[in-house]
Amino acid sequence: MTKEKIKICVLEKKRGNFSIQEKFAKNENIIDTTNQEVEHHLSALNEAGYDVKILKWNDNIIYDLKSLDIDIVFNVSSIVETAILEELEIPYVGSDIFGCVIATDKVLTKDLWFKKGLPTSPYILARSKEDCEIFKKNKPFDYPLFIKPSQGRGSSGIDESSLIYSYNELIKGVEKRLNTINQPVLIEKFLRGREITCGIIGNGNQIKALPLLEIIHKEKEKFLTFNKKELDDDKFQCPAKLTPKQSKELQKLAISAFQAINLRDYGRVDIILSEEGPFLLEINCFAGLMCTPKDKPHSYMGFMAIAENKKSSEFLDEIIKEALKRIG
Secondary structure, eight states, X not given: OOGGGOEEEEEXXXXXXXXXXXXXXXXXXXXXXXXXXXXXXXXXXXXXXXXXXXXXXXXXXXXXXXXXXXXXXXXXXXXXXXXXXHHTTOOBSSOOHHHHHHHTOHHHHHHHHHHTTOOBOOEEEESSXXXXXXXXXXXXXXXXXXXXXXXXXXXXXXXXXXXXXXXXXXXXXXXXXXHHTOSOEEEEEOOOSEEEEEEEEEETTEEEEOOOEEEXXXXXXXXXXXXXXXXXXXXXXXXXXXXXXXHHHHHHHHHHHHHHHTOOSEEEEEEEEETTEEEEEEEETTOOOOOOSTTSOSSHHHHHHHHTTOOHHXXXXXXXXXXXXXXX
């Protein structure tokens, strides 16, 4: 199969982080940028020489997918999509449903990392406010705490109230998320340090880590919220200013985290580099891949691609080639 003949479907479906944040913020000023992402992918893949078709998500999606003459689907962004594509036996770029289920559940992810001996913060899962009572008497770890939805994405469900200094704040924050997002709430020890993220491309033993990116928060700001992420006004340093030894160690940790979840083709691993060492935060199997504009890309992996002097077309082509190689 030559690249000129490869037919790619780009799905147009609202990303889950926007839907979750709409529930959390009660639909207040949530801007859905799905269309921009789809247009980016269409342009980049056309430039790379592929035959690209856009398919808008709708009630007849199964029929539409069956009717399409395509070789592979590119931008899968939810477990629902992976399940349908696997049932229809349509190849797609990205992780299979088992990897996606684990990666989108922060508790399953952390438990696997713990079992593999990889560093991540301790946690408690709250399905009700009663689950918070352990912090009233025999705290499993000290304040400050950090709370977020157990299956949130793109910093959805994270705002200034996520940083917790007291039991009353904990109860209030957990109840708010339970009542709006309707997901269990992850309670973690808040980790102070440098926020580093690492893109991964590849499969099996042929996996590479992209240049590390550091998110440099504004003064007095300690973490990313959904609103801050959408404003896109933090500073990014890519490659991150680290020693060669530090960079190599963090990239190796990111690859180990990716392999532990058994993800495929590409992904992104978030890390906190604290005084005690690095700790894994999360892994993203549906990481954004936009590379434009150059001075403020709409995805961290896009920023990493630019650090490698890659255009959007070259970056997406690299990921698709990995998927095609895996499929055989």
